[in-house]
Amino acid sequence: xxxxxxxxxxxxxxxxxxxxxxxxxxxxxxxxxxxxxxxxxxxxxxxxxxxxxxxxxxxxxxxxxxxxxxxxxxxxxxxxxxxxxxxxxxxxxxxxxxxxxxxxxxxxxxxxxxxxxxxxxxxxxxxxxxxxxxxxxxxxxxxxxxxxxxxxxxxxxxxxxxxxxxxxxxxxxxxxxxxxxxxxxxxxxxxxxxxxxxxxxxxxxxxxxxxxxxxxxxxxxxxxxxxxxxxxxxxxxxxxxxxxxxxxxxxxxxxxxxxxxxxxxxxxxxxxxxxxxxxxxxxxxxxxxxxxxxxxxxxxxxxxxxxxxxxxxxxxxxxxxxxxxxxxxxxxxxxxxxxxxxxxxxxxxxxxxxxxxxx
Amino acid sequence: xxxxxxxxxxxxxxxxxxxxxxxxxxxxxxxxxxxxxxxxxxxxxxxxxxxxxxxxxxxxxxxxxxxxxxxxxxxxxxxxxxxxxxxxxxxxxxxxxxxxxxxxxxxxxxxxxxxxxxxxxxxxxxxxxxxxxxxxxxxxxxxxxxxxxxxxxxxxxxxxxxxxxxxxxxxxxxxxxxxxxxxxxxxxxxxxxxxxxxxxxxxxxxxxxxxxxxxxxxxxxxxxxxxxxxxxxxxxxxxxxxxxxxxxxxxxxxxxxxxxxxxxxxxxxxxxxxxxxxxxxxxxxxxxxxxxxxxxxxxxxxxxxxxxxxxxxxxxxxxxxxxxxxxxxxxxxxxxxxxxxxxxxxxxxxxxxxxxxxxxxxxxxxxxxxxxxxxxxxxxxxxxxxxxxxxxxxxxxxxxxxxxxxxxxxxxxxxxxxxxxxxxxxxxxxxxxxxxxxxxxxxxxxxxxxxxxxxxxxxxxxxxxxxxxxxx
Numbered sequence: 152x153x154x155x156x157x158x159x160x161x162x163x164x165x166x167x168x169x170x171x172x173x174x175x176x177x178x179x180x181x182x183x184x185x186x187x188x189x190x191x192x193x194x195x196x197x198x199x200x201x202x203x204x205x206x207x208x209x210x211x212x213x214x215x216x217x218x219x220x221x222x223x224x225x226x227x228x229x230x231x232x233x234x235x236x237x238x239x240x241x242x243x244x245x246x247x248x249x250x251x252x253x254x255x256x257x258x259x260x261x262x263x264x265x266x267x268x269x270x271x272x273x274x275x276x277x278x279x280x281x282x283x284x285x286x287x288x289x290x291x292x293x294x295x296x297x298x299x300x301x302x303x304x305x306x307x308x309x310x311x312x313x314x315x316x317x318x319x320x321x322x323x324x325x326x327x328x329x330x331x332x333x334x335x336x337x338x339x340x341x342x343x344x345x346x347x348x349x350x351x352x353x354x355x356x357x358x359x360x361x362x363x364x365x366x367x368x369x370x371x372x373x374x375x376x377x378x379x380x381x382x383x384x385x386x387x388x389x390x391x392x393x394x395x396x397x398x399x400x401x402x403x404x405x406x407x408x409x410x411x412x413x414x415x416x417x418x419x420x421x422x423x424x425x426x427x428x429x430x431x432x433x434x435x436x437x438x439x440x441x442x443x444x445x446x447x448x449x450x451x452x453x454x455x456x457x458x459x460x461x462x463x464x465x466x467x468x469x470x471x472x473x474x475x476x477x478x479x480x481x482x483x484x485x486x487x488x489x490x491x492x493x494x495x496x497x498x499x500x501x502x503x504x505x506x507x508x509x510x
Numbered sequence: 511x512x513x514x515x516x517x518x519x520x521x522x523x524x525x526x527x528x529x530x531x532x533x534x535x536x537x538x539x540x541x542x543x544x545x546x547x548x549x550x551x552x553x554x555x556x557x558x559x560x561x562x563x564x565x566x567x568x569x570x571x572x573x574x575x576x577x578x579x580x581x582x583x584x585x586x587x588x589x590x591x592x593x594x595x596x597x598x599x600x601x602x603x604x605x606x607x608x609x610x611x612x613x614x615x616x617x618x619x620x621x622x623x624x625x626x627x628x629x630x631x632x633x634x635x636x637x638x639x640x641x642x643x644x645x646x647x648x649x650x651x652x653x654x655x656x657x658x659x660x661x662x663x664x665x666x667x668x669x670x671x672x673x674x675x676x677x678x679x680x681x682x683x684x685x686x687x688x689x690x691x692x693x694x695x696x697x698x699x700x701x702x703x704x705x706x707x708x709x710x711x712x713x714x715x716x717x718x719x720x721x722x723x724x725x726x727x728x729x730x731x732x733x734x735x736x737x738x739x740x741x742x743x744x745x746x747x748x749x750x751x752x753x754x755x756x757x758x759x760x761x762x763x764x765x766x767x768x769x770x771x772x773x774x775x776x777x778x779x780x781x782x783x784x785x786x787x788x789x790x791x792x793x794x795x796x797x798x799x800x801x802x803x804x805x806x807x808x809x810x811x812x813x814x815x816x817x818x819x820x821x822x823x824x825x826x827x828x829x830x831x832x833x834x835x836x837x838x839x840x841x842x843x844x845x846x847x848x849x850x851x852x853x854x855x856x857x858x859x860x861x862x863x864x865x866x867x868x869x870x871x872x873x874x875x876x877x878x879x880x881x882x883x884x885x886x887x888x889x890x891x892x893x894x895x896x897x898x899x900x901x902x903x904x905x906x907x908x909x910x911x912x913x914x915x916x917x918x919x920x921x922x923x924x925x926x927x928x929x930x931x932x933x934x935x936x937x938x939x940x941x942x943x944x945x946x947x948x949x950x951x952x953x954x955x956x957x958x959x960x961x962x963x964x965x966x967x968x969x970x971x972x973x974x975x976x977x978x979x980x981x982x
Contacts, residue, residue, distance in 0.1 A: 166836070166838060166840075167776055167838050169836050170775070170776035170777075170778075170835065170836055170837045170838040171649075171774070171775050171776045173569055173648060173649030173650075173652075173775070174648055174649070175630075176630035176631065176645070176647045176648065177647070177648060188832060188836050207648060207652075208648065210648075210651075210652065210655055211647075211648030211649055211651050211652035211655070212651065213566050213567055213649065213650070213651045213772075213774050213775075214774070214776075215559075216559075217559055217560075218559075218560075218772060219769055219772075220769075352628070352630065352631075352647050352648075353628070353631070353647075354628050354647070361655050361659075362659065363628070
């Protein structure tokens with residue numbers, strides 16, 4: 152579907168919705184829609200990124216198929232959202248990666264895991280890769296300190312740059328203004344931390360079918376806070392290493408390991424739950440066009456947390472080298488694909504929430 | 511939506527309570543009867559996607575309550591409720607049943623919430639009704655989804671695509687069995703009692719034509735196409751008493767481009783008070799500014815129905831285009847009245863004269879849509895009593911109007927136990943009615959937002975309880 156078709160369809164459905172407004176209690180999309188009488192392409196991009204895909208409005212809709220108005224708000228907005236990702240991605244040619252994103256992410260993961268293994272075999276100390284290591288600097292015996300810091304600094308910078316540029320492009324595409332409005336930022340942060348709009352007016356999302364349930368919100372919380380805990384773990388570890396000169400691996404009762412373990416477990420539970428819901432869900436309100444991208448990202452997060460947890464368990468055995476390489480390869484995949492896949496939803500939805508709070 | 515396993519339902523065995531219908535009243539009756547211990551089978555004639563009758567198009571329910579709560583902004587007591595009902599019906603109501611409905615509606619929201627209804631918090635409420643009417647989160651279809659889920663959890667059996675065509679009543683006046691068409695097969699279902707909750711006949715065009723003649727072909731049915739009045743017809747043939755004027759229906763002026771059925775809320779137009787309305791001959795025919803739009807909402811369907819070809823056009827100019835709720839179809843736009851006449855296929859000279867006459871008759875005043883303002887016409891027939899501003903600012907906009915039928919008033923006469931009353935004055939012992947099929951007992955004319963749902967819920971509960979008591 153071209154961006155133009157997606158925009159036209161979103162325009163058609165929002166015009167019908169704006170004459171109905173029965174769904175205004177579910178989320179932020181409908182009150183934002185009601186502030187408008189006509190919809191510019193920028194308005195529609197904004198509304199599509201404000202949609203959290205809870206699907207409550209689909210099952211409540213008196214005009215949903217097979218009604219002749221054929222209203223499928225979650226699917227239409229998902230498809231426009233995908234089109235808006237394509238337009239926002241920087242550098243622009245990389246937008247092609249969104250097509251068949253599932254395969255792309257899988258391929259990158261395979262390549263980077265193999266590369267990490269090869270790197271470990273090539274640059275580690277002789278026979279180190281399949282040996283057991285204990286004590287300080289054990290990981291650096293597999294992938295040397297300069298390689299680890301160098302590679303991940305570059306990847307992190309590239310991801311930050313890609314995401315920053317894409318955010319800037321999307322903000323302009325949705326005709327955002329007043330990004331530095333602190334009140335709006337504060338409100339948006341609160342909305343994110345609570346996942347306000349996955350509560351569907353207090354009763355939750357319609358997953359996997361027309362029942363209202365907080366399952367998706369809870370699993371998403373587990374992923375979000377698990378991700379943050381892992382990020383915190385890595386940051387503290389880096390601080391210990393560079394400033395306290397205390398390199399990994401750390402004892403079990405240390406902040407990096409505790410946060411990483413808790414975060415990893417939380418991610419594992421959350422991603423497993425989201426994957427379960429995705430498999431079980433009624434596909435009628437879903438867009439098949441985003442299915443690969445959605446699934447690839449959750450699976451990647453799951454494998455990353457899983458490999459991290461296994462690494463923790465086997466870090467004093469001969470399997471450590473292989474697991475470390477696999478884990479680092481997956482983390483690298485996460486960084487590399489961040490600005491070109493589902494992770495965009497995190498930053499774009501945040502922008503939509505900032506604009507919404509500003510309104 | 512996960513389709514229910516309809517094939518597992520054994521209809522060869524007699525059931526305790528048979529509920530005919532699948533809207534609000536039917537589900538309230540089915541759940542209540544089941545909770546009273548009866549074995550209940552509900553038959554919905556629509557397929558699962560269109561289940562819920564006209565209830566799927568509703569949005570709120572009016573009920574009596576002593577204090578504000580999380581979804582209502584203030585109290586609504588019995589006296590005020592009563593006065594509101596008397597005002598809209600002009601006294602055309604059965605006072606005992608009306609009083610019963612109002613009293614039994616007390617704190618109905620609690621019962622609804624326990625049975626799967628979710629309410630929209632009142633601070634989000636957009637309408638002036640937020641004190642008297644409780645809004646369903648997501649509207650009527652969401653309410654029906656909740657009720658269906660709860661009914662199934664209670665153990666109510668539900669069949670879709672099951673249209674009851676006939677009822678058998680023995681010499682003693684007792685219902686014994688129903689003839690049901692399920693996927694084009696005629697089946698017989700025996701039951702100890704029956705609740706008729708199958709709506710009015712507004713989607714039965716031949717029946718409408720009996721009263722309205724050929725113009726009924728140009729009526730648009732706002733709600734479900736499944737309300738064809740079959741049970742009403744059967745019961746009338748079996749000597750049930752009726753109530754309500756069969757010629758009367760709730761008809762509003764809606765966008766003429768609406769689908770023939772099921773267009774629902776989005777086809778309504780609130781622009782009439784801001785402009786003028788002309789018929790096919792390009793002349794005005796009624797005071798567009800008589801009163802606030804919600805109060806006048808229901809007379810315009812009838813007015814348009816009486817015009818040639820049952821069509822009219824509401825004309826406004828650029829001053830007013832943003833003053834009313836957006837509607838689903840874009841207005842027809844023109845830079846001059848002559849161009850508009852051409853686009854609407856109206857006589858340009860006549861339309862020009864109509865607009866000129868109207869413009870010259872308007873006198874300056876303080877235009878204020880929030881009050882009955884002093885912008886009125888002088889020496890014009892028909893006048894426009896309020897909000898009359900000249901149509902002088904292009905672009906001009908037009909919306910075509912047709913009568914949109916919401917429901918019919920003809921119904922089965924019932925007593926306070928929801929039993930259907932027969933011509934001999936006696937109640938049928940095991941035949942009960944609830945919802946639109948009997949709302950004419952209470953709402954003899956007029957309309958009050960969310961009150962059809964009140965009647966359906968109150969009488970659904972009464973009918974369900976009485977039907978279960980009859981067998982258990």
